[in-house]
Amino acid sequence: MRSTRTVKFVNTKTTTTTTTTNNNDSRVVLNVGGMRFETQRATLKKLPATRLSKLTPQLSFYDPVLNEYFFDRHPGVFSQILNYYRTGKLHYPTNVCGPLFEDELLYWGIQREEVEPCCWMTYTKHRSTQETLQTLDSLELETVRSTTNDLIKKFDWENDFHLITSGHLPIYKRIRMIIWQLFEEPRSSTTAKIIAFISIIFILLSITTFVLRTLSIFEITEYDFVYVYIDDNTTEQTPVQNTQRRNTISGFDVIEWACNSWFIFEIILRFVVAPSKRVFCVSILNWIDFLGTFLFFFTYVLYNVFNYTGHYASLDLLSTIRVARMFKLINLHPRLKIITTTITYSSTLLNLSIFFCILVILIAGSSLYYVERLSNPSDSQIISVIDGVWLALTTITTLGFGDIVPKSLLGMILGAITTIFGVLIIDLPMPIVNEMFDNFNRHLLARQQLPKQRRRITPAVIPRKIKPFVPSNGHAHQHHS
Known part of the structure; x- marks a missing residue:
């Protein structure tokens, strides 16, 4: 929210003099940037x-x-600042x-809150741009x-004893950094790209399976034989399909074992070399990876070791979390992160x-009822x-299953009005979200075209006032003599 501040202009009415000297002294020349x-x-x-x-x-x-004051500042901004002294209204060029x-206002000693309301939105637009750039920096999208x-x-x-004394880290710490880069920075080297490609293959293979x-x-259909009475004294075995158990061909189990073996190896190794174990444990993607792998081994032990014969669908529902591993692909492309x-x-x-x-x-819903x-x-x-x-x-939500419909005329009219409100509520936020995505995307493309390193400019040295040398009377007398 913009804060307002009232600036009081001093009344500088002066008495008129008839001398030319006083008239010239009341005028001042300012040379700003030439x-x-x-x-x-x-x-x-x-x-x-x-x-x-x-x-x-x-x-x-x-x-x-x-007879002028020279300021090595921006002349275009100064014209608006000088106009502020004259009219009391500060406009943004x-x-x-x-x-x-803002730097010019700070130099001239003027508060930025004095900008006129007509220019405030245009003036503060750069702040949202700076916030966007800071967000992109925090995502480290350009860090290869x-x-x-x-x-x-x-x-x-930084305070490692071995690093301070010898100038380099111990071997085990260097290996830890290398392994971390291979798994967390997939574009850092050819080996990291190969590891990322293998991880993608296993994720897609696991979801496809x-x-x-x-x-x-x-599916392999299983039948249970039950005894059925034909008459009072005769029974025979009749095959009945078991719908509680669903077995598939063994090839899928081999693929699942291969994929989850890679996943468990990857998550353990990433946890061991992680810079911060706390940050690693609170990551949602790591939890998805862990739960997907845990449920696979849990169901395997439950069915094959303890011979669980219950309903499969409830555990299969929990196993759908492995599909969420697709979110791991977000780290591989900047647009997905955006x-x-x-x-x-x-x-x-x-x-x-x-x-x-x-x-x-x-x-x-209440009104329709x-x-x-x-x-x-x-x-x-x-x-x-x-x-x-x-x-x-x-x-x-414009689904319209048609299982329940209004029968009365008022119910139909109310249903039509509900549809209009639904379209407005759902569609109105979408342009704002699209604009925000476009804003991030445009700044990312602009950042990628900038040079990685820029020339550094040293700060200017403010010159000091040097008094001209004036010889004393004694020295002047000796010189003339």
Whole structure:
């Protein structure tokens, strides 16, 4: 939120004199970046405690020959600042960048909150850009291979005794950094790319196997023989298909074992070489990887060691978490990271949309129930508020299963209105999310085109005021003699 501050301009009415000297002293010439500005001293006194209100000939940037003050600053911004002294209104020049404008205001001693409301949105646009750039920096999307110094800081080994005394780390720590780079920075080397490719193959193979083994053509049908009475004294065995157990061909088990062996090897090795065990343990992707691997071994031991004969579907439902391993591919491409970052930064807006969506569903569901009940209760398919909420949910989300429909005219009209509200609630936040994604994507493309290293500019040295040498009377007498 913008904070406002009132600036009080000093009334500088002066008495008019008839002498030419006083008239010239009331005018001041300012040379800013090679462009000369001329104004009244009384104008500069309107804003006390600023740089221009304290101009004296004793300052180092005063030129007595040209009778002007020289400032090596931006002349375009200064024209707006000088206009602020004259009119009391500070406008933002659109031909300069926001940080440059702020630096100029800081130099001249003017608060940035004094910018006029008409220019405030344009002026503060650079702050959102800076936040976007800081977010991209935190994601490390451009980091292909971390330097040795970056790795030492990441592992918190700056104060390592061996590093301080000999200049290099012990062998086991160097091996730990190398292994970490191979698994966490897939673009850092050819070996890291090969490991990333192997990991992708195992992830896709595991998910494909999980999907294919549910097809009936790969299932092995099991039958249980039960005794059936033919008559009072005769029984015979009759095969009955066992629908509780679903076995597949053994080839899928071999593939699952190979994939999960790689996953367990990868997660253990990454945990051992992780710079921070706490950060590793709180990562959602690591939890997905761990649970997917754990459930595989858990179900295998349960069925093959303890010979569990219960229902398979409940455990198979938990095993679907292995499909979430696809999220691990996010670390392999910058655009995928941008998508997740966009959703994270849009969480406030999305949560608000979900809240209003639930509110509309409850209101519409209750209204549909009572409208149908008042119109034709005998023919109504909405027999409870729960049915009305279900109808409102399928209507707002535009699913429209058709299992429950309104029968009365008022119910149909209310259903149409509910559809319109659903479209508005669901579609309105999407352009904002798309704009945020486009903002991240455009800045990422611009950052990739910038040079990796730039020339450093040393700060300018402020010159000091040098007094001209004036010989004393005694020396002057000796010189003339």
